[in-house]
Amino acid sequence: MRERERLIKLKNPKLRKIRLEFRRVLLKDYQKRLNEFHEERARLQAKRAALVLSYDNYLLAVRPVIDQASNLRKNFSASIVVCATCRDIEGDHIFSLRDKVWYCLECYEILEKSYMKEIEALKKLN
């Protein structure tokens, strides 16, 4: 682990449980909000299919919905709540300065090893 990378480690089982419950609440809220965007998009598609909306007006209405859903997904994936790779919500997470996302320790270790191998391979080429 490089010194500037940030590891949030909890040993106390009660605190781990509280953290997990908090992450579950945030995950549920994320899924609910994402579902609302999907429903809004489906409503707009139905209006378009019924010719209530012109194609241009459909695009004007659906674009912000798609953008908001995309931002929500991006922000949630980059949050400490989930591992950016395996989606773990239970374990300790570490922030990667290189990737600007949080990983569980297992994924972080695998990615670091892979990254170091890549660096070594590039050094041999030069």
Ligand SMILES: [Zn+2]
């Ligand atoms: Zn992981």
